[in-house]
Amino acid sequence: MATNRSAQRPNGAPQTKVCQFKLVLLGESAVGKSSLVLRFVKGQFHEYQESTIGAAFLTQTLCLDDTTVKFEIWDTAGQERYHSLAPMYYRGAQAAIVVYDITNQDTFGRAKNWVKELQRQASPSIVIALAGNKSDLAAKRMVEFEEAQAYADENGLLFMETSAKTAMNVNDIFLAIANKLPKSEVSSGGAGTRVLNDADAPRSSSCCK
Amino acid sequence: MEDDYKFAASTFFAKNHPGETCGSNGLPLTPSSITILGRSQRLLQIEHPNLCTYLDIIRGKHERIIVVAEVIGKALADYTTKFSYEEIVNIATQIACGMKLLHDGDIIHRTLSDDNILLDSNGRVKLFHYGMFYMTNEGKEVPFPLGLPRYFSPEAIIGGGGPSADVWAFGIIILELFIGKLWNNLKPSPTLRRILTLVHSNNPAERIAREHYALDAYKGIPENIRGIIEKCLRIYPSERATFKDLHSELSIMNTRTPSEIKPVRGLMGCKLQYLYHWWQLAGGDIQAELKKNGLIKNSPPILSMPIAILLDGPTIGGKTGALFDRRIAKYSLDLLKNRLSHIPPSDFYPLMHERRRDYEAMALPKIIRERDTEYQFYRLLWFQRLLHGYPYTAQCIRSEAEIDIPPLVRGDVWAALLGVLGDIDTHYERIDKETPTHTDRQIDVDIPRCHQYCWLLCGAEGHKKLKRLLKAWLLTNPQYVYWQGLDSLTAPFLYLNFCNEARAFACLTAFVPKFLHKFFLKDNSAVIKEYLAKFWQMAAFHEPQLATHLHDINFVPELFAIPWFLTMFSHVFPLHKIVHLWDALLVEGPSLPLFMGTAILRQLRDTLLDSGFNECILLFSDLPEIDIGECVKESIDMCRSTPKSLSYRRFTNEPEIKDPMVSGVHLGQHELKSLGPQSYKVLVEAVRMNKIIVVASAEDGTAQLFSSYLVKCMVARVCVLQGGVAALHTHVPSLFITQRKTAIK
Numbered sequence: 001m002a003t004n005r006s007a008q009r010p011n012g013a014p015q016t017k018v019c020q021f022k023l024v025l026l027g028e029s030a031v032g033k034s035s036l037v038l039r040f041v042k043g044q045f046h047e048y049q050e051s052t053i054g055a056a057f058l059t060q061t062l063c064l065d066d067t068t069v070k071f072e073i074w075d076t077a078g079q080e081r082y083h084s085l086a087p088m089y090y091r092g093a094q095a096a097i098v099v100y101d102i103t104n105q106d107t108f109g110r111a112k113n114w115v116k117e118l119q120r121q122a123s124p125s126i127v128i129a130l131a132g133n134k135s136d137l138a139a140k141r142m143v144e145f146e147e148a149q150a151y152a153d154e155n156g157l158l159f160m161e162t163s164a165k166t167a168m169n170v171n172d173i174f175l176a177i178a179n180k181l182p183k184s185e186v187s188s189g190g191a192g193t194r195v196l197n198d199a200d201a202p203r204s205s206s207c208c209k
Numbered sequence: 210m211e212d213d214y215k216f217a218a219s220t221f222f223a224k225n226h227p228g229e230t231c232g233s234n235g236l237p238l239t240p241s242s243i244t245i246l247g248r249s250q251r252l253l254q255i256e257h258p259n260l261c262t263y264l265d266i267i268r269g270k271h272e273r274i275i276v277v278a279e280v281i282g283k284a285l286a287d288y289t290t291k292f293s294y295e296e297i298v299n300i301a302t303q304i305a306c307g308m309k310l311l312h313d314g315d316i317i318h319r320t321l322s323d324d325n326i327l328l329d330s331n332g333r334v335k336l337f338h339y340g341m342f343y344m345t346n347e348g349k350e351v352p353f354p355l356g357l358p359r360y361f362s363p364e365a366i367i368g369g370g371g372p373s374a375d376v377w378a379f380g381i382i383i384l385e386l387f388i389g390k391l392w393n394n395l396k397p398s399p400t401l402r403r404i405l406t407l408v409h410s411n412n413p414a415e416r417i418a419r420e421h422y423a424l425d426a427y428k429g430i431p432e433n434i435r436g437i438i439e440k441c442l443r444i445y446p447s448e449r450a451t452f453k454d455l456h457s458e459l460s461i462m463n464t465r466t467p468s469e470i471k472p473v474r475g476l477m478g479c480k481l482q483y484l485y486h487w488w489q490l491a492g493g494d495i496q497a498e499l500k501k502n503g504l505i506k507n508s509p510p511i512l513s514m515p516i517a518i519l520l521d522g523p524t525i526g527g528k529t530g531a532l533f534d535r536r537i538a539k540y541s542l543d544l545l546k547n548r549l550s551h552i553p554p555s556d557f558y559p560l561m562h563e564r565r566r567d568y569e570a571m572a573l574p575k576i577i578r579e580r581d582t583e584y585q586f587y588r589l590l591w592f593q594r595l596l597h598g599y600p601y602t603a604q605c606i607r608s609e610a611e612i613d614i615p616p617l618v619r620g621d622v623w624a625a626l627l628g629v630l631g632d633i634d635t636h637y638e639r640i641d642k643e644t645p646t647h648t649d650r651q652i653d654v655d656i657p658r659c660h661q662y663c664w665l666l667c668g669a670e671g672h673k674k675l676k677r678l679l680k681a682w683l684l685t686n687p688q689y690v691y692w693q694g695l696d697s698l699t700a701p702f703l704y705l706n707f708c709n710e711a712r713a714f715a716c717l718t719a720f721v722p723k724f725l726h727k728f729f730l731k732d733n734s735a736v737i738k739e740y741l742a743k744f745w746q747m748a749a750f751h752e753p754q755l756a757t758h759l760h761d762i763n764f765v766p767e768l769f770a771i772p773w774f775l776t777m778f779s780h781v782f783p784l785h786k787i788v789h790l791w792d793a794l795l796v797e798g799p800s801l802p803l804f805m806g807t808a809i810l811r812q813l814r815d816t817l818l819d820s821g822f823n824e825c826i827l828l829f830s831d832l833p834e835i836d837i838g839e840c841v842k843e844s845i846d847m848c849r850s851t852p853k854s855l856s857y858r859r860f861t862n863e864p865e866i867k868d869p870m871v872s873g874v875h876l877g878q879h880e881l882k883s884l885g886p887q888s889y890k891v892l893v894e895a896v897r898m899n900k901i902i903v904v905a906s907a908e909d910g911t912a913q914l915f916s917s918y919l920v921k922c923m924v925a926r927v928c929v930l931q932g933g934v935a936a937l938h939t940h941v942p943s944l945f946i947t948q949r950k951t952a953i954k
C-alpha cells in the first residue's frame with residue numbers, strides 16, 4: 001500500500017514534489033466518516049467511535065510515483081444541524097469524500113444532497129469521491145452497488161464501497177483521489193494547491209483561506 | 210463475634226458470547242457481564258430492614274461478576290435446632306415483609322431458599338441474594354441454572370412462572386421449618402418429578418407431608434399458619450396468596466415486636482455504604498479475600514481452551530459451565546476499625562456549629578484526598594449532615610463543595626448545588642418518554658457512541674435510560690432542539706444518578722439554563738459566536754502572547770472550541786475528569802468555562818507557541834492529557850481576578866451586572882492613576898505589577914487600537930472601558946485634572 005506516515009524520499013528520486021491538499025468528509029451522521037479517517041490516518045478502528053461535534057482535523061501523507069501528497073483532512077459533524085458550519089470546512093477544499101452507509105437508504109439520499117451542494121458551492125475543480133461505507137455489513141445492504149455506481153458515473157464522481165472496520169478500500173479511495181488531483185507545478189491553481197520543495201517540508205500552512 | 214462481619218461477597222461467571230458475533234448494527238454484542246452490571250444498579254438502591262443491602266457489583270476478568278452485599282447472622286439452613294411456633298411466625302413475617310417490597314418493585318426473587326435467608330441472634334431476618342434472578346435478566350445472562358430444585362413451583366419447573374412462584378417457595382420454606390427438610394436425599398431430577406406429580410393433588414402441602422411420613426406433625430401445626438402454608442402451596446399460581454396478604458395476616462399472628470434492637474452507635478452505626486467505602490479506602494480488597502478463600506481460582510488459560518474445534522464450528526472439551534458457586538466470603542471490618550480507632554466518639558456526630566477546617570489532608574491534591582480514609586470519613590459524615598438539612602443548608606453545601614465533594618455523595622451534592630427540589634419523581638413520571646419523534650434516529654445513532662468506555666453507560670440499561678432522559682428533556686423544552694453533544698452533556702448526570710433518572714433529569718433541566726442558555730436553539734449561531742468571542746477575549750486578557758500567535762496563524766476558536774462549550778467539555782474529556790471540572794463549574798458559576806478554555810490553552814502554551822496552524826489544530830483534534838486539577842485551579846484564579854463585566858454575556862440567564870459603568874470595574878474601590886507626563890513609566894510599572902489596565906478614550910476606535918497594541922506587546926490584563934472618557938468623567942471627575950486619554954487603576 002502506498003501510504004506512509006511521513007513523506008519519504010523514494011530511492012533514487014532526488015526531486016520529490018510535495019503537494020498539499022485540503023480534503024473534507026461529508027455525510028449523514030453515523031455513516032462512518034470519522035472511522036474512515038481514523039483507519040486511513042492511524043490504521044485503527046474503534047467500534048464506539050464518538051460522534052464528531054463541529055469538526056476534527058487530521059493529516060496523512062501518501063506517496064505516489066513522483067509526488068508526495070499530504071492530505072489535510074477535515075472530518076465534519078454529520079448531524080443536519082451542523083450543516084451551517086460545513087461551508088467553513090469545504091471552502092477551498094480540493095477534494096471531498098461524501099460518505100453514506102450501504103445499510104441505510106436515507107444516508108444515500110443525504111449524500112446526493114451533499115454532492116449537489118458541493119457542485120454548486122465548492123470550488124469548481126473539486127474532486128468528489130463517493131464512499132459507500134460499512135461494506136462488511138453487506139448482508140444488511142439497502143443501497144445497491146449498481147445504483148450508487150450509476151449515480152457516481154452520472155455525476156463524474158469517484159466511487160468505492162469501503163469498510164473502515166475491515167479496512168477494505170479505505171486507502172484505495174484516498175489514493176484514487178490523490179491520483180486524480182492535479183499536481184501542477186507551482187501553486188498556480190488558485191484553489192490553494194501548494195507545491196513545496198521536499199526540503200522545506202510543510203511546517204506551517206495557511207489552509208484556511 | 211457476629212458483629213464483625215458486615216458484608217460478604219460471592220462470585221460467578223456471566224455467559225460468554227460465542228466468538229466474534231455482532232449485533233444487527235454491526236457492533237459487538239454487549240457482554241453479559243455489562244448487562245448484569247447495568248441491571249444490578251437498581252438493586253444497589255434497595256434498602257429495607259429485611260433485605261441485605263447490595264453494596265457493590267464488580268466486573269472482574271473474563272466475565273466474572275462479584276457481588277458484595279450485607280450479611281447478618283447465619284443462614285436458616287445452618288441452624289440445627291428446631292424453631293418454636295413463635296419463632297417461625299416471626300421469621301415468616303419478616304420474609305414476607307421483604308418479599309412484599311421486592312414484588313412491589315417488580316423484582317422476582319425466584320431463588321428463595323433456606324440458604325439465603327439469614328437470621329441473627331436477635332431474631333432479625335434478612336434475605337440474601339434476592340437479586341440474582343433480576344440482575345441476570347431472568348437467568349439469561351448466566352450459563353448455570355438458578356435456584357434450588359426443591360423450592361421450584363410446578364410452573365417454574367416447566368419454564369414459566371411469575372412472582373407467585375416465590376409464594377410457592379415461601380410455603381415450602383415454612384413447611385420445612387415445621388416438618389424438616391424436604392426431599393432430603395433426592396437428586397435434582399427426582400425432586401422435580403415429585404413436585405410435578407403434586408399437580409394432581411387438591412392439597413399439595415398435606416400430600417408432601419404424607420410423602421415424608423410427617424402427616425401427624427403437619428396436622429399438629431397451628432391452624433392459622435397451616436392455612437398460610439396451604440394458601441401458598443396451590444397448584445394454580447393465580448390461586449396463591451400474595452405477599453401483601455401474607456404479610457398482613459402474619460403480622461397479626463406475630464407476637465414479637467421487631468424494634469427491640471438498640472441502634473448501634475459509633476463506627477458500626479454508620480451507613481453500611483460508607484463503611485464499605487472507607488474499608489476499601491483503608492486497603493480492603495474484595496478480590497484478594499475471594500482468592501484466599503478459594504472462591505476465585507486462577508487456572509492457566511490454556512486449560513479452558515477446547516481440545517478440538519471441528520471445521521464447521523463446534524468445539525470439544527474445554528471448560529464447561531459450572532453450577533452456581535453458593536459459597537460466600539465474609540469480610541471483617543477490623544482493618545477499618547484499627548484505621549479509625551483513634552477517632553473520638555464525638556467525631557461521629559459532627560455538629561453544624563462546630564465545623565472543623567483543619568484536616569491533615571487538606572493540603573493534598575483533590576485526587577489524593579478522595580483516596581484518604583480518614584479525610585473521607587470526616588467529609589462524608591459532614592456532608593451527610595448537610596445534605597440532611599437541604600434545602601436549608603444550601604449555602605453551607607455550596608461553600609463546602611468549593612473545597613471538594615466526596616465522590617460517594619457527588620450525585621446528591623450536585624443536585625443540591627443545582628437547586629433541585631420538590632417532587633421530581635412525579636414530574637418526571639408524567640413526561641412522555643416513549644412516543645417516537647423525528648429526533649429518535651439521531652439519538653439512536655449517538656447513544657451507542659457516547660462515553661462507551663463506561664461500564665454503566667455502555668449496556669442496554671444505560672442506553673435506554675439515556676434515551677429516555679434526552680426525549681424527556683426535548684419534550685419539556687420545546688424551544689430547543691437536539692444538537693449532537695446533548696447526549697454527552699446528559700451522560701455525567703446519568704452516570705451519577707444511574708438509578709434515579711428523575712434526579713438526573715432535574716439536574717439537566719437546571720443545568721442548561723444556567724450554563725448553556727439558548728445554546729440548543731435551532732439557530733444558535735449568535736449564541737455560539739458570542740461565547741467564542743468572549744472566550745477569545747479572555748484568552749487575550751490572560752494570555753496575550755498566545756492569543757496573538759493563534760490569531761496570527763488564523764487559528765480561530767470556531768475550528769476547535771465548539772464541542773468544548775456546547776457540551777461544557779463533556780464531549781472532550783472522560784467522565785472521571787468531567788466530574789472534577791463540573792464540581793468547580795457548579796460552584797463558581799457560568800463564566801468559569803471561558804476560563805477553563807483559557808486554562809487549557811495555557812497548559813499547552815509552549816507547544817502552541819512553537820506550532821503552526823496544522824500542528825495546533827491537530828493538537829486539539831486529539832486533545833492531549835490535560836491536568837484537570839491544574840486546569841480547575843488556574844481557571845478559578847483567572848475567573849476571580851477578572852472583572853465580572855468582562856466575561857458578561859448577553860445570552861445568559863444571569864442578572865445583569867449593576868455597575869454604572871457597565872464595563873464593571875468598580876472604580877470607586879480602586880486607586881485610579883492618570884498617567885501624567887511620564888506615561889510610559891507608569892504603564893511599565895503597572896505591567897510589572899500585573900495590574901489590570903483599563904483603556905478609556907474619547908473614541909472607541911482609539912481605545913481599541915491602543916488595547917490591541919498592548920495585547921500585541923504581550924501585556925496581560927488589558928481591557929477597554931465602554932463609554933470611554935465620558936463615562937470616566939461622570940464618575941471620577943477629579944481624574945481629569947491633567948486631561949490624559951489613558952488611565953490606569
